[in-house]
Amino acid sequence: MNREELEWCVSVPKVELHAHLNGSVRNSTLFELARVLGDKGVIVFSDVENVIMKDDRTLHKVFKLFDLIHILTTDHSTVTRITKEVIEDFAAENVVYLELRTTPKRNDSIGMSKRSYMDAVMEGLRAVSSVDVDYSPAGLKTNTFNGSTRKKMYVRFLLSIDRRESTEAAMETVKLALEMRDLGVVGIDLSGNPIVGNWSTFLPALKFAKEQGLYITLHCGEVPNQEEIKAMIDFLPHRIGHACCFDEENWRKLKSAKIPVEICLTSNIRTETISSIDIHHFVDLYKAKHPLVLCTDDSGVFSTSLSREYNLASSSFGLGKTEMFQLAEIAIDFIFADDGVKTDLRATFEEAVKKLN
Numbered sequence: 080m081n082r083e084e085l086e087w088c089v090s091v092p093k094v095e096l097h098a099h100l101n102g103s104v105r106n107s108t109l110f111e112l113a114r115v116l117g118d119k120g121v122i123v124f125s126d127v128e129n130v131i132m133k134d135d136r137t138l139h140k141v142f143k144l145f146d147l148i149h150i151l152t153t154d155h156s157t158v159t160r161i162t163k164e165v166i167e168d169f170a171a172e173n174v175v176y177l178e179l180r181t182t183p184k185r186n187d188s189i190g191m192s193k194r195s196y197m198d199a200v201m202e203g204l205r206a207v208s209s210v211d212v213d214y215s216p217a218g219l220k221t222n223t224f225n226g227s228t229r230k231k232m233y234v235r236f237l238l239s240i241d242r243r244e245s246t247e248a249a250m251e252t253v254k255l256a257l258e259m260r261d262l263g264v265v266g267i268d269l270s271g272n273p274i275v276g277n278w279s280t281f282l283p284a285l286k287f288a289k290e291q292g293l294y295i296t297l298h299c300g301e302v303p304n305q306e307e308i309k310a311m312i313d314f315l316p317h318r319i320g321h322a323c324c325f326d327e328e329n330w331r332k333l334k335s336a337k338i339p340v341e342i343c344l345t346s347n348i349r350t351e352t353i354s355s356i357d358i359h360h361f362v363d364l365y366k367a368k369h370p371l372v373l374c375t376d377d378s379g380v381f382s383t384s385l386s387r388e389y390n391l392a393s394s395s396f397g398l399g400k401t402e403m404f405q406l407a408e409i410a411i412d413f414i415f416a417d418d419g420v421k422t423d424l425r426a427t428f429e430e431a432v433k434k435l436n
């Protein structure tokens with residue numbers, strides 16, 4: 080990786096639309112949490128260390144790793160801590176608009192409801208101190224210190240439905256999203272292990288969400304389940320994530336429906352969903368001018384960052400700085416926030432292009 084090119088990618092303002100909170104936790108934080116739980120005898124630290132340090136990240140293993148991460152992170156104060164850190168990490172590499180997604184979790188044994196989980200997330204957001212954060216559609220709600228003119232970042236939330244969940248649990252998440260609209264929740268994501276669960280289980284909740292005006296993004300085609308992929312495209316979500324394993328017919332459908340695709344290069348390669356970067360479907364979509372946006376997916380789990388994803392696209396597909404900048408800027412069209420935010424972001428990019436030239 081060329082240092083100068085990576086630094087340039089850092090300096091470009093960027094829009095992140097596909098980032099899972101618990102997949103974006105710093106390794107150093109996971110270790111610290113594991114040590115505390117190890118000392119308490121809840122887990123064996125060295126076992127956890129082995130899992131976190133291992134490079135093997137096939138799709139199946141990734142979901143095992145998430146179960147472990149959730150053991151380390153799922154109490155209110157830790158959820159608050161990781162939210163603050165993850166937002167600050169994105170801000171540090173010039174992400175100017177972040178749509179952060181997370182699965183609201185219920186855990187009766189520690190008195191956690193989906194709502195109290197999300198309240199802990201919101202507390203983490205409010206604790207961000209390195210940038211001013213706008214998270215509310217009702218107007219700027221920031222945490223400005225001493226009147227300093229610091230960088231500003233927009234943050235919005237997507238609530239994820241895990242494919243392990245029931246129709247009722249999915250519906251509870253949608254209702255929670257509706258309740259939290261004023262706090263910056265803009266939509267619903269369907270994610271989790273793609274070989275688990277059935278589309279028909281989630282459809283009632285997703286339909287209801289769409290009817291209520293929430294935006295929808297679906298993990299679609301991480302495994303070659305053509306029937307499900309077809310049903311998902313027919314549902315007309317506002318975006319989809321991944322789109323790796325489409326047959327020709329579904330690929331044609333996707334293109335004619337012009338559904339924007341969240342592309343996660345490193346994640347697809349590390350999970351072996353795509354066997355090599357040279358045959359990644361980014362190229363086909365990019366050449367067809369299909370709406371797409373580069374994203375990290377799980378920057379902690381896959382040891383990446385949004386700047387690295389841009390750098391990887393540039394070096395793998397031969398895109399120059401002008402194309403890279405345009406790619407970053409066009410992502411504004413696919414965000415789930417309102418037009419006022421889009422206008423403000425366009426102005427940010429206009430300012431940036433003057434400085435970068």
Ligand code: 6MZ
Nearest residue numbers: 099100101102145181182239241270271298
């Ligand atoms: C599908 C994924 C994923 O929600 O606990 N998640 N779902 N495919 C992927 N590709 C690798 N990466 C992450 O964040 C972690 C959760 O996000 C989903 C999984 O459900 C995982 O448990 P939260 O914050």
